[in-house]
Amino acid sequence: VTRRDFKQAIAAAKVELGRVEMPAPVAHRVLRNVKRAGRRGGPGLALGGLALAGACAVALLSIVGRRPAPPAVVAGAAQLPDGFESVRTSPDLQLDVARAGSRIGVRSGSCTLRVTGWGQVTLQTGASFAPVEGGVELSRGEADFEVDKRAPGAGSTFVRVPQGTIEITGTRFRVSEGVDGGTVHLDEGAIRFHAPDGRTVALTPGQSLTWPLPPPPSAPPSEDAPPPGAPPAPGVSRTSSGASAVLARPTGKTPRPPARVAPEPAVQAAQEGAVDATAALVERIADLRAEGRYDELARELRTALARETRPLTRERLSFELGSVLSYHLTDRAAACAHWAAHRRAFPEGRYAQEISDVEASIRCTAEGSGP
Amino acid sequence: MVGKVFEPEACSYVHARPGKSVRAVAEVDPGAHEATGASPPSFDQCYTTHRDRIYRLCLRYGGGRQGFAEDVTQEVFIRLFENFDRIDRGEPIEAWLYAVASRLCISRLRRDRSFRGWLQRVLHGHRETSPSVAQLFERNEAVSAVMAAIDRLPPRQRVVLCMVAFDGKRQREIARVLRYSEGYVSRLLSQARGALAAAGWQNVGREEGE
Numbered sequence: 001v002t003r004r005d006f007k008q009a010i011a012a013a014k015v016e017l018g019r020v021e022m023p024a025p026v027a028h029r030v031l032r033n034v035k036r037a038g039r040r041g042g043p044g045l046a047l048g049g050l051a052l053a054g055a056c057a058v059a060l061l062s063i064v065g066r067r068p069a070p071p072a073v074v075a076g077a078a079q080l081p082d083g084f085e086s087v088r089t090s091p092d093l094q095l096d097v098a099r100a101g102s103r104i105g106v107r108s109g110s111c112t113l114r115v116t117g118w119g120q121v122t123l124q125t126g127a128s129f130a131p132v133e134g135g136v137e138l139s140r141g142e143a144d145f146e147v148d149k150r151a152p153g154a155g156s157t158f159v160r161v162p163q164g165t166i167e168i169t170g171t172r173f174r175v176s177e178g179v180d181g182g183t184v185h186l187d188e189g190a191i192r193f194h195a196p197d198g199r200t201v202a203l204t205p206g207q208s209l210t211w212p213l214p215p216p217p218s219a220p221p222s223e224d225a226p227p228p229g230a231p232p233a234p235g236v237s238r239t240s241s242g243a244s245a246v247l248a249r250p251t252g253k254t255p256r257p258p259a260r261v262a263p264e265p266a267v268q269a270a271q272e273g274a275v276d277a278t279a280a281l282v283e284r285i286a287d288l289r290a291e292g293r294y295d296e297l298a299r300e301l302r303t304a305l306a307r308e309t310r311p312l313t314r315e316r317l318s319f320e321l322g323s324v325l326s327y328h329l330t331d332r333a334a335a336c337a338h339w340a341a342h343r344r345a346f347p348e349g350r351y352a353q354e355i356s357d358v359e360a361s362i363r364c365t366a367e368g369s370g371p
Numbered sequence: 372m373v374g375k376v377f378e379p380e381a382c383s384y385v386h387a388r389p390g391k392s393v394r395a396v397a398e399v400d401p402g403a404h405e406a407t408g409a410s411p412p413s414f415d416q417c418y419t420t421h422r423d424r425i426y427r428l429c430l431r432y433g434g435g436r437q438g439f440a441e442d443v444t445q446e447v448f449i450r451l452f453e454n455f456d457r458i459d460r461g462e463p464i465e466a467w468l469y470a471v472a473s474r475l476c477i478s479r480l481r482r483d484r485s486f487r488g489w490l491q492r493v494l495h496g497h498r499e500t501s502p503s504v505a506q507l508f509e510r511n512e513a514v515s516a517v518m519a520a521i522d523r524l525p526p527r528q529r530v531v532l533c534m535v536a537f538d539g540k541r542q543r544e545i546a547r548v549l550r551y552s553e554g555y556v557s558r559l560l561s562q563a564r565g566a567l568a569a570a571g572w573q574n575v576g577r578e579e580g581e
Contacts, residue, residue: 006572009517010536016514017435017537022426026441031418034448327511 011357015323018354019316023282080104083131085114088122103130106141118157119147127177135159135168142176147189163212167192183210285320294328315346319355326358336364414455417464418448424465425472431537432476432530434522443479447472470548473530477549480526520570528563531556 022030080086080095081102093109105128112122115131123129127141135158136145145159147168159166161177172188184193185208193201195213203209281304288297301321308314322342325335339355349355412420426444433439450471451458458467521529530549534540542560546553564575 004513004516004572006517006536006567006575008574009513009572012511013431013514013517014537016511017427017430020427020430021423022441022444026437027422030422030441030445030448031415033445034418034452037449037452 008361011361012327015327015354015358018351019319019323080113083116085116087112087114087120103128105129117148119145121145132160135165137161138175138177140177142174144172144174146172161211164196165194167194181211183208292328294324298324298329311346315342315349315351318342318345319349319351322355323358326362332362332364335362339364414452417451417455421465421468422448425468428469428472428538429476431533432473433480434529435518439479439483443472443475446475446479450475473534473548474550477526477530480529484526517572520567520572523570524563524566528559528566531559532563532567535560 079097081097081104083102084104089111090109093111094107095111096105096107098104104123106123106125108125110122110124112120114120115136118131118136121129121136122144124142127143128139129141129143130137130139137160139162145168147157150156156167158168159175161175161182163181166173166175166184168189168191173184173186173191176183184191184203186203186205188205190205191203193203193209193211195201195211197213199213201209201213281300284300285297288294288300298321301317301324305314305317305321308317318338319342322335322338325331325338329335336359339359342349342355343352422444425447426440429440429443429447430437433443447468451464451468458464521533524532527549531545534545534548535542540548542553542556545551546556549556551559567575
């Protein structure tokens with residue numbers, strides 16, 4: 001029986017195992033399974049079940065015991081809901097004020113109201129208006145808006161109409177909402193209209209926009225503004241001066257509320273590309289290793305190392321190359337020189353212990369040369 | 372001043388060194404993340420930080436079988452997921468994971484060797500679809516041989532031996548982690564070394580610091 005050195009073999013095994021990482025698909029699968037299993041069972045299941053049952057009971061009671069919404073009452077400007085302040089009212093003003101919530105409808109006359117923290121609105125007969133989270137809503141009728149200057153960093157606000165959302169960046173404009181559509185005329189500032197299909201139309205002062213927007217042309221429109229003299233964008237009418245450029249741009253973005261940050265496509269693509277390249281490299285390394293093509297593997301690793309810029313990946317590739325030189329190509333001089341270079345490049349490296357073990361096992365000197 | 376401080380990236384508490392005054396301010400163990408203003412780690416952060424370490428540990432104890440390592444790693448993190456809010460964050464989470472992984476490896480190895488394990492393999496046609504590390508590195512004969520030799524040991528002997536040989540643990544630590552008596556750990560270790568020596572391995576004696 002050949003006597004083999006256990007400690008030396010363990011040192012080599014440490015190196016071999018030290019560079020094993022959980023493959024990405026496995027890591028993904030395990031995490032998914034962990035969360036599934038955690039949701040299914042665990043000590044919290046009984047409590048979770050009880051909580052769920054309680055929530056169902058409360059929901060059931062609230063549905064059963066739900067009464068129809070209270071009818072609106074006819075009121076004057078003196079009985080405005082919270083959040084409104086009367087600025088000007090016509091003598092014949094009659095308002096429908098919902099018992100719950102802040103919606104008000106103008107039955108007759110007109111009024112100018114201040115919406116706390118938002119701006120000023122002038123409502124004409126037939127208008128139905130309510131403040132909502134982050135903006136206001138005009139569900140029918142005609143209204144003039146003067147929006148307060150927004151605090152820096154506060155972002156824009158909006159007027160929601162049944163067939164879209166008008167994004168406001170500090171302005172004065174008029175909105176008319178009819179049964180089948182509406183119109184906005186911009187006096188000052190800038191607004192953008194977001195149609196439900198994702199199209200966005202920007203307006204400059206003096207412009208009007210009617211909705212619903214006509215169907216988009218079949219060819220995808222350019223992202224750039226149309227050249228001077230180009231026909232107005234769908235639904236946009238020019239002012240008499242006609243000087244301002246038409247800013248109709250179907251951006252495909254969703255309306256502002258709620259603000260949502262989507263990943264930059266270019267950045268996402270670059271990240272995915274890097275992950276793909278790394279995955280391909282790992283696969284290639286595994287193949288070469290399994291086939292015992294260590295010369296080729298070393299070449300592949302050197303090329304990848306020269307190309308790679310991410311420090312952690314560089315360290316890993318360098319470690320891989322060192323272990324191939326040490327154990328497979330048995331080129332001790334090259335291996336020792338490589339480990340010395342590795343230490344210099346990654347003085348706080350993750351594989352310090354493993355590298356010490358390798359160097360001891362192949363008897364490298366302190367200067368990084370072989371025996 | 373030396374104290375435990377929270378390292379969000381490591382999902383762990385570490386001991387600050389003297390001189391690193393900013394970090395050493397946080398002396399409060401359980402809520403160190405509050406003292407430093409760092410948010411406590413999420414489960415996903417802990418998973419990302421520790422999964423490779425636990426996977427490697429399971430590979431070592433499982434003789435390099437990747438299927439075994441994947442299964443046990445999954446089980447370890449299920450335990451972590453279920454107990455995440457109850458774990459004492461004053462202790463390094465690595466220690467908790469190490470202990471749970473070691474004990475689960477023994478359970479799983481014992482189950483695999485039992486009649487039930489054999490029956491499951493036969494009934495479900497279970498086999499390793501991915502190559503073991505020993506196979507992957509078959510050109511490194513020494514590694515293959517030592518992994519195969521360890522793989523032949525009974526589960527408890529194998530795990531105890533690996534904890535000494537790979538992880539540099541002392542018998543007292545092993546006894547605490549596995550909840551065995553020190554005497555029993557010593558006996559397991561001695562039996563494992565005897566088996567290795569009988570299989571032709573030399574230099575299997577006491578490790579430094581043991």
